[in-house]
Amino acid sequence: MGTRLAHFEGDNEKIKEFEDAQRATLNMLEDFDTEKRRLEEVQSATLNLLEDFDAERKRLEGVQRATINILDDFNSERMHSEESQRALLNILEDIDVEKSKVAEFNQQLGAVNKELEASNKELEAFTYSVAHDLRAPLRHADGFSKMLAEELGTQLKPDAQGYLADIQDSIGTMGRLIDDLLSLARIGRQEPKLQTTGLSSLVAEALSELKPEMAKREIEWRIAPLPFVDCDPGLMKQVFLNLLSNAIKYTRPRQPAVIEVGQTTSEGGPVIFVRDNGVGFNMKHADRLFGVFQRLHRKEDFEGTGVGLATVQRIIHKHGGRIWAEAELDKGATFYFCLGELEK
Amino acid sequence: MERAVEILLVEDDPKDVQLTLHALRGENLKNAIEVCRDGEDALDFLFCRGAHSDRSPDRRPRLILLDLKLPKVDGLEVLREIKGSSSTRVIPVVVLTSSKEEVDVVESYKLGVNSYIQKPVDFNQFRETIKTLGLYWLVVNQPPPDSAF
Numbered sequence: 001m002g003t004r005l006a007h008f009e010g011d012n013e014k015i016k017e018f019e020d021a022q023r024a025t026l027n028m029l030e031d032f033d034t035e036k037r038r039l040e041e042v043q044s045a046t047l048n049l050l051e052d053f054d055a056e057r058k059r060l061e062g063v064q065r066a067t068i069n070i071l072d073d074f075n076s077e078r079m080h081s082e083e084s085q086r087a088l089l090n091i092l093e094d095i096d097v098e099k100s101k102v103a104e105f106n107q108q109l110g111a112v113n114k115e116l117e118a119s120n121k122e123l124e125a126f127t128y129s130v131a132h133d134l135r136a137p138l139r140h141a142d143g144f145s146k147m148l149a150e151e152l153g154t155q156l157k158p159d160a161q162g163y164l165a166d167i168q169d170s171i172g173t174m175g176r177l178i179d180d181l182l183s184l185a186r187i188g189r190q191e192p193k194l195q196t197t198g199l200s201s202l203v204a205e206a207l208s209e210l211k212p213e214m215a216k217r218e219i220e221w222r223i224a225p226l227p228f229v230d231c232d233p234g235l236m237k238q239v240f241l242n243l244l245s246n247a248i249k250y251t252r253p254r255q256p257a258v259i260e261v262g263q264t265t266s267e268g269g270p271v272i273f274v275r276d277n278g279v280g281f282n283m284k285h286a287d288r289l290f291g292v293f294q295r296l297h298r299k300e301d302f303e304g305t306g307v308g309l310a311t312v313q314r315i316i317h318k319h320g321g322r323i324w325a326e327a328e329l330d331k332g333a334t335f336y337f338c339l340g341e342l343e344k
Numbered sequence: 345m346e347r348a349v350e351i352l353l354v355e356d357d358p359k360d361v362q363l364t365l366h367a368l369r370g371e372n373l374k375n376a377i378e379v380c381r382d383g384e385d386a387l388d389f390l391f392c393r394g395a396h397s398d399r400s401p402d403r404r405p406r407l408i409l410l411d412l413k414l415p416k417v418d419g420l421e422v423l424r425e426i427k428g429s430s431s432t433r434v435i436p437v438v439v440l441t442s443s444k445e446e447v448d449v450v451e452s453y454k455l456g457v458n459s460y461i462q463k464p465v466d467f468n469q470f471r472e473t474i475k476t477l478g479l480y481w482l483v484v485n486q487p488p489p490d491s492a493f
Contacts, residue, residue, distance in 0.1 A: 135442040135465055136357060143363040143467040175465035 120189065127185045134178050142171040173305070177293075180307035184292065187311055192232035192318050199226035199240075199272065202233060203261055206240040213248050218255050224262035227270045229339055235315045242308040243274040243335055249302055250278035250333070268338055275334040280327040289325055312337075350376035350482060352405035354386040354422065355440075356414050363467070364409070364440075367474035378405065383417025386410075387425055390432050404435060404493065407481045412441040412448060420451055427456035434488040436481050 149156075149164045156164070203223060244259070251257030260275040281289070281296045288294040290313040293306040312335075316323045320340025327333035351368070355361050361379055368377060380386040388394035390408075392401050408426065412419035419439070426432045438459040439452050452460050461477065464470045481487075 131443060131445065135463070136360065139442070139463060139465045139467070139470065140357075140359040140363065142465055143359075143366075143470065146467040147366065172466060 131182050138171055138175055142168055177305050180305045184307050184311050187314055192235055194230045196228055197231050197233045198228050202237045203240050206237055206244055210244055219257045222260040226263055231319055239312050239315050242312045247274055247276035251276045271336050271338045273334050273336045277332040280329050280331050280333045282329050349378045349405040352408045353377055353379045355411045356381050367471040383414040383422045386422050406487045408435055408437045409440045410437055423455045434492045438477055
């Protein structure tokens, strides 16, 4: 302030007072200015502080919001996991219910199996007593009718003798029917016990057992090598016994009889066949071929009860296989069979 | 004097008894056959007890023809007792039955039967079978001597 101060004339004391006052005022103004500047500094420092405080507050608010968000997320996570837990508990409950249902089913299955076993045992007992109880009166009827024939023999007219012969004939038939039915029933009860078996050896065994039926016969045998298969050897031997016995029987009018055993292949595996040049049959009756007691020939031409092929079919089916036949009247017949895939 | 019993026939069916006796007639054995109609009677006879307690134990049959289906005591049980006692074990026992069921054959052999025969339905075959077995066990076969008992 380089203000030129007014120089007053006159009173030096007053001028001095005035100059003092002026100086004091200037000092005061300077102090005031300093103070103002200080206050301004304080103010701006305060404003800075307030700004910092505000920023801090905002930061804290941000942290608070973030914390609240985290708490929210945590809460919703917790609710999710509670839901999952509930869902899991429900699944476990359902599994438990399923398990107890399965246990119930198994119990029912067990009960049904027990019933089946009991029923099978009943059937066995039944067939056993059929064997015994039916054979006895048959034996008696045959015995007494023969004793009667012996007692009266020559006193009887030819007709009457014929009647007695017929009685004995019928008795014999019934005896064979019982035997055949029993063996069919026995096979029906058996589960095949599978083992790898050479079919050729079964054929050889069957042929040796059939020697009595081949006595005095001229038979040309053509036996090809047969494969090894998984089967029940006892049951399969019965198959060959029946098929070969039929072939021998129905080729009786032939000289020589020609009987072939061999195999052909198909996608499913080996197909075994037994072929003969016998009297054959009419294919239109083929559906009766495997029926129990069904026959396609007259008894007086060819004996038999009609159980042989039914037995064979049952055995083949028990092995999961198939059997069929092709024939022509008076030319011969071929029986084909294949065995299925079975669990050992 | 007590007659010697050649054959003990254990059979419950009267018709089977008649037919068997008829078949044995040809062997001149009809008088030497004792018939027991049930298992209990057969055991009483063989062990000289009950209704047969007046029998002498030295008089033993040389052959026992045994049916399996018997009242009171079953055929297999009779077989078990016969083969289980030293006083009767050596007597040949031939099971003569309608049954050819494997379970009966197996059990009979396990109990020590000497022979198992299924009665044929055909009477001629039946007669032939009885004749053959009578001939075999009483003539061809050497019966156990007394010292064997």
